[in-house]
Amino acid sequence: MLTLVTGHKGVDLHAATARRVMQDRLQGGDRLADLRRCAFHVFGGALARPGLAVPAVEDVLATGRYFNPNKHHYGCFASPVDFTWEQGDGQPLPAGWPGGATASDRGAAAASLWDDLLGGAAPAGCTSVDVAAWARGQAGAVVSGTVWRLVVRGEAASAAATGAALAVARGGRDGLLVNPHMECWLVSAGGTGA
16 A cells, blocks of 8 residues: 655645634643644545556656646555554554655655654654544555544643644534544554654
8 A cells, every 4th residue: 555645845834824713712722732734645545446556656746636846745654554444433543554765755765654644753841643534435556535633731631632623623612624424534643852
């Protein structure tokens, strides 16, 4: 399974606007230190037709559909994880996803590439909460979605609960990033700054 992750080179206005709304209007928003966003595209895996080969990185980048070199940085990750991408209601992201870094426009694909694309590790006193969301009912060889990194003040246990409450829309003052009626989502909390 190949996963292409793209992040903005400059200011991501969508993430900046969402962060401000969350901080000003949502319960728990005062704990949100930062919000970052990347797009992801998973090629292959359990939804792909049997016998369909995973494309080469060069072919994926050359299409122009998934990566714009003028505005994005990219990272490619290879993973043996065969997650189906058919459901997700806040469970943990699959262990090992997105896999090992294989290519990037930022020089050698380093172990820290995932964090680099999502704006770096959480600063001291904060925890990163990653929320991967994608439209329900995607079928075929490619599943596309968004990874949001919420940088939440506090330790991992309480930050995970706050991050999930800020991300998943449940009411007028709860959640903004994921519509649970239309999207699947998985969550991973970790990355506490020391």
